[in-house]
Amino acid sequence: MGLLDQIYILAGVGPPASAKSARWMRNNVPGVHIPDSVIHRMEGATDQKREGKNICVEIVQELREIEGVNGVHIMAYRQEHSIAEIVSKSGILDGRIPWYPDRD
Numbered sequence: 418m419g420l421l422d423q424i425y426i427l428a429g430v431g432p433p434a435s436a437k438s439a440r441w442m443r444n445n446v447p448g449v450h451i452p453d454s455v456i457h458r459m460e461g462a463t464d465q466k467r468e469g470k471n472i473c474v475e476i477v478q479e480l481r482e483i484e485g486v487n488g489v490h491i492m493a494y495r496q497e498h499s500i501a502e503i504v505s506k507s508g509i510l511d512g513r514i515p516w517y518p519d520r521d
Contacts, residue, residue, distance in 0.1 A: 421484065424485075430480070432472065433465075434465070435466065436456050439451050459472070470503055473493075473503050477491070478509075
């Protein structure tokens, strides 16, 4: 249908802070999909917040391989300080030079 030539897809991802919060988001936030396997993985983690970040990094890396996905929006509610770490660990910017507005 040629849609990929006409649109840009920006996938929204985020690191769940805990298995409990992942389950709550899945049940209460429209459009959020969190598989049981992710919740079980987080439940078994010693540091659930760290595991949530690791899962987010893995998802970003997987999204890079999907044709038509042009970027990601990392939504780290109350974990904004984690975004730079997630971006860095994902390797999404490897080989790119960051753009900065003119700083006069």
